[in-house]
Amino acid sequence: MAVEREAEIPDVPAFGVRELKRRKLRISIPLLVLALGSYFLALLGFAYWPDVMGQKLIGAFNVAYLVAVAVFVITFAVAAIHARYANREIDPLAAEIRKHLEADAGVTER
Amino acid sequence: VISKGGAETLSVVFFAAFVAASLGITFWAAKVAKGASGFFAAGRTLKGWQNGLAIAGDYMSAAAFLGIAGIVALSGFDGLMYSIGFVVAWVLVVLVVAEPLRNVGKYTITDVMAYRLRSRGVRAAAAISSVTIVLFYLLAQMVGIGAVTTLLLPLDPNVAIALVGALMITYVVVGGMVATTYVQMVKAVLLMASAIVMTVLLLAQFDFNISSLLSSAAEASGKGDAFLEPGLLFTNDLDIISLGLGLALGTAGLPHIMMRFYTVPHAAVARSSVNWVIGINGTFLLMTTLLGFGAAALVGASAIQAANPGGNSAAPMLAAELGGGSGSVGGDLLLAFVAAVAFATILAVVAGLTIAAAANISHDVYVHFLRGGDVDPRREVRIAKIATVVVGVVAIAISLAAKNLNVAFLVGLAFAIAASANLPVLVYALFWRRFNSAGAVGAIAVGLVTAVGLVLVSPQVIGPEGIMLKGTEPLIKLTNPGLISIPAGFLGGWLVTLLTSREPGSEERFDEFETRAFSGLGAEQAERVTT
Helix, strand or coil: CCCCCCCCCCCCCCCCHHHHHHHHHHHHHHHHHHHHHHHHHHHHHHHHCHHHHHCEEECCEEHHHHHHHHHHHHHHHHHHHHHHHHHHHHHHHHHHHHHHHHHHHCCCCC | CCCCCHHHHHHHHHHHHHHHHHHHHHHHHHHHCCHHHHHHHHHHCCCHHHHHHHHHHHHCCHHHHHHHHHHHHHHHHHHHHHHHHHHHHHHHHHHHHHHHHHHHCCCCHHHHHHCCCCCHHHHHHHHHHHHHHHHHHHHHHHHHHHHHHHHHCCCCHHHHHHHHHHHHHHHHHHHHHHHHHHHHHHHHHHHHHHHHHHHHHHHHHCCCCHHHHHHHHHHHHCCHHHHHCCCCCCCCHHHHHHHHHHHHHHHHHCHHHHHHHHHCCCHHHHHHHHHHHHHHHHHHHHHHHHHHHHHHHHCCHHHHHHHCCCCCCHHHHHHHHHCCCCCCHHHHHHHHHHHHHHHHHHHHHHHHHHHHHHHHHHHHHHHHHHCCCCCCHHHHHHHHHHHHHHHHHHHHHHHHHCCCCCCCHHHHHHHHHHHHHHHHHHHHHHHCCCCCHHHHHHHHHHHHHHHHHHHHCCCCCECCCCCECCCCCCCCCCCCCHHHHHHHHHHHHHHHHHHCCCCHHHHHHHHHHHHHHHHCCCCCCCCCCCC
16 A cells, blocks of 8 residues: 655654764765776776787787776676675664654554 | 578567567556556565566667677677676666665656755756656667668568557556566566577687687687777777766666666665676676677678678677578577567567656656646556657657667767766765755756757767768767766756755755665555455
8 A cells, every 4th residue: 555655754863874874875985986986997998098908918818808807897796795785784774773763753664 | 681581480480479478468467567556666566686687678778789799799899898888887876876766766766856855847857857868768779670670570660660669558558567577577588598598609619718709709800909909999089988987877867777676665675686687787798798709700790791780780690600500490590589589678678668758757747747746646647658658659750750860879868868967966865965956957957958969969960970961070079978968967966056045945854865765764665465
């Protein structure tokens, strides 16, 4: 059934919300900088350092191909690290905050 | 048509089987998808892997499958620019956008943009940018049908466009998001299966030595080592940066993709859906680039271009080759399968786009902009169905008229608008207390107008390589507007906010918004499944 969207939320300046936000940003910002940063470095490399990119490494593999694969690997790693951290450090706290605020507002857990 | 005789008949059989199965799903879905949240959000009951598959099916267009393989086959390494952009983009989605979106919104990306800023102007502006993005994306897919049909199916291109249009309208009107989801999931499985089979067969020919595949491709291309290095396709260095920015930042602002996060029960499942997408989509993109090099090595650029100058023929022709050669049973079978899958791909993508446009028109424009939010859910669904038919018919009509134009650039433009108009508003709404309605409208207006304006004067539209005014020179060299329009959108939103008066309502709601966005308090609940 449809849930009332405008359920009253008590003015709790921050039972833990601040901490929740801090944890979110603590993991998201470094991972975002890592992934997007390495991606834009890769683009700059492709555009402006063709000589470096064309260096052969093993067989037909050159630096450009290694950089492209590295972007994939970084993306996979970022997703895995974030998932692990969020499951342990963020979701339980978010659930606790929800429970508190819902109890305060008289909203029953569905 | 590159398939002849047996392959031609087989591809029609495969395609007809997909259409029959998808229609079966659609009429079953009509019974399951109850109410507005059933229609727009599949009842919010999907599991992470299901939504992940559906998002992958929504995102991996024919352009990604046929296009990337073709670009790699003809221009070598530069095709990988698209692959890495399409995978890294999901980092922004999972780290910043997906969970708050699920926590705060109801049916559309606009819900999050407009939550603090309860002005109708923001709803209208956000709906305009989202509908523009979706329409451009839709037209790129549907106009492309003509080229793919001539290549793969014994169908008149006009008939193919009308057929795809009619099917997408049927999926959405009859089965809503449930049907759309299942069509996308089935398509994703078929597409992955064909890519996996082809990749294994390809690598087997090279003793599973990728290095020797790459050197054969470089040798066959006649361009030597340059084929394995950047620079054959993108000759203007800024184009690489600009396209890359648009792809990596635009995904988080695509209305049809973001809408899919409302189909899961809560934010943690939204997160796990993205992780599934990264796995599925990343593997797929790695395979398509290998297939591109394989086509260069085994089919050869001249044969590929003889069938289709843009290279869309690379993957299907490689399929015939890997199956045992054109005319052999294996070759015909694999070619027919890949051809049918390419069509299924288009169908799944256009259905996702159409339901997104319908949701923007009904939920944002009709319910919130025109009626101030107070509308019976049954009416909301009815308006969405009418919008589906209108959008579908308009898309069919424009595609029939424009079927001979090369409008593939519209996909890049859609990504650029998403990054320039939608993303700034999402980011400011989430993280900037001072942000106000004027700033939101400003960001959208500046981002949208800059992106579209720059493309209108670019080589893609005017000049010898464009679609009109072939005698004139394009005003700018940049083919993708992202490099200019994305900063412009962010700057526009920032400046307009600071130059206009504070909006107490928006700032007061910031704490509540944050609480909801991060904790999931008061988020829309999943329908209880009653079976």
